[in-house]
Amino acid sequence: xxxxxxxxxxxxxxxxxxxxxxxxxxxxxxxxxxxxxxxxxxxxxxxxxxxxxxxxxxxxxxxxxxxxxxxxxxxxxxxxxxxxxxxxxxxxxxxxxxxxxxxxxxxxxxxxxxxxxxxxxxxxxxxxxxxxxxxxxxxxxxxxxxxxxxxxxxxxxxxxxxxxxxxxxxxxxxxxxxxxxxxxxxxxxxxxxxxxxxxxxxxxxxxxxxxxxxxxxxxxxxxxxxxxxxxxxxxxxxxxxxxxxxxxxxx
Numbered sequence: 001x002x003x004x005x006x007x008x009x010x011x012x013x014x015x016x017x018x019x020x021x022x023x024x025x026x027x028x029x030x031x032x033x034x035x036x037x038x039x040x041x042x043x044x045x046x047x048x049x050x051x052x053x054x055x056x057x058x059x060x061x062x063x064x065x066x067x068x069x070x071x072x073x074x075x076x077x078x079x080x081x082x083x084x085x086x087x088x089x090x091x092x093x094x095x096x097x098x099x100x101x102x103x104x105x106x107x108x109x110x111x112x113x114x115x116x117x118x119x120x121x122x123x124x125x126x127x128x129x130x131x132x133x134x135x136x137x138x139x140x141x142x143x144x145x146x147x148x149x150x151x152x153x154x155x156x157x158x159x160x161x162x163x164x165x166x167x168x169x170x171x172x173x174x175x176x177x178x179x180x181x182x183x184x185x186x187x188x189x190x191x192x193x194x195x196x197x198x199x200x201x202x203x204x205x206x207x208x209x210x211x212x213x214x215x216x217x218x219x220x221x222x223x224x225x226x227x228x229x230x231x232x233x234x235x236x237x238x239x240x241x242x243x244x245x246x247x248x249x250x251x
Contacts, residue, residue, distance in 0.1 A: 014055035017046050021056065025065055025078055036066065036075035083172060087179035094180060095246035101184060104177060104245065105236035111174055112158070113229045115165035120216045120224035127164040128217045134160045135213060139206045148186055150202055155182045157209060185239060187249055201238065 011019070024030045036042065043053055057076060060066040064085050066076040094104065119127060134157045141150040155178045162174040208231045215224035241248070 012055075013048055014052050014059065017042075017048060017053060017056035018059040020046070021060060022063070022065060025080065030078045032078065032080045034078040036078065038075050042075075083175045084179065087176045090176050091180050091183060091245070091249075095244070095249060098244045098246060100242050100244050101248065102236060102240035102242055104180060104184075105232070105240045107177055108158075108174070109229060109232050109236075111170055111177075112161065112232060113225045115162055115167065115170060116212065116216065116228045117221045117225040118167075119161075119165055120219055120221040123216050123219050124164075128213060130160060130164050131157075131213045131216070135206070135209050138209065147198060147202075151185050152182060154205065155179075155185075180245070181239075184245060184248060205235075 021030075021036070030036075037045070039050065039053060043050060046053065048056075057066065057068055060076075061068055065079055065081065067079060068076045134153075138150065138153045138157055141153050158178050159171075159175055162171040165171065208227070212224060212228055212231070215227055
């Protein structure tokens with residue numbers, strides 16, 4: 001007896017039109033802010049009806065790849081794919097799946113220590129300089145006692161750390177995680193520690209980051225990796241929770 005085969009689904013014409021435009025965007029033929037040709041020209045180019053073209057536009061709008069201004073005589077405006085859009089959907093998925101917050105923090109342990117070791121294994125002057133610039137900005141916010149701004153700058157340091165690490169895929173994955181973490185931290189902030197403990201925690205964090213950069217600059221790969229793994233573990237203990245992301249963000 002032969003195995004059952006799922007029926008083959010033929011894409012709708014609007015989907016094929018959307019796919020053609022999407023390919024032009026991701027392949028670089030269309031850039032940020034470019035405008036698509038007018039409707040009449042696209043209808044003739046693809047040989048489709050106006051309702052079909054507009055359905056294709058709705059698909060691309062949902063994917064945030066184009067912006068259509070109703071009533072405008074110019075064509076739809078192109079938007080390049082953004083990490084923020086992926087992060088937003090990732091947050092929805094994590095919430096819908098009942099993922100607990102501690103799980104998200106643990107995921108960073110699989111990414112950042114590897115990049116730290118890579119950086120320290122072959123330290124570059126430009127990378128160290130960039131990290132020190134971010135650390136200085138973070139330190140200034142610590143002294144200014146601006147908690148939310150400090151959390152945002154801390155997330156930016158993690159992003160820059162992964163960016164200078166040189167692996168673009170890991171950089172992308174970390175940006176998605178950091179966006180979700182920042183969303184959680186800013187929402188969860190009012191329930192956290194008192195002012196004195198917050199200040200002490202910020203100062204400790206600034207010192208830890210400064211030590212990391214020193215270890216990277218010194219080429220101490222083992223020391224940098226171990227230090228950053230401990231830093232992330234302690235951060236997870238402070239901010240982690242066995243409550244689900246859905247429960248916290250819904251509150």
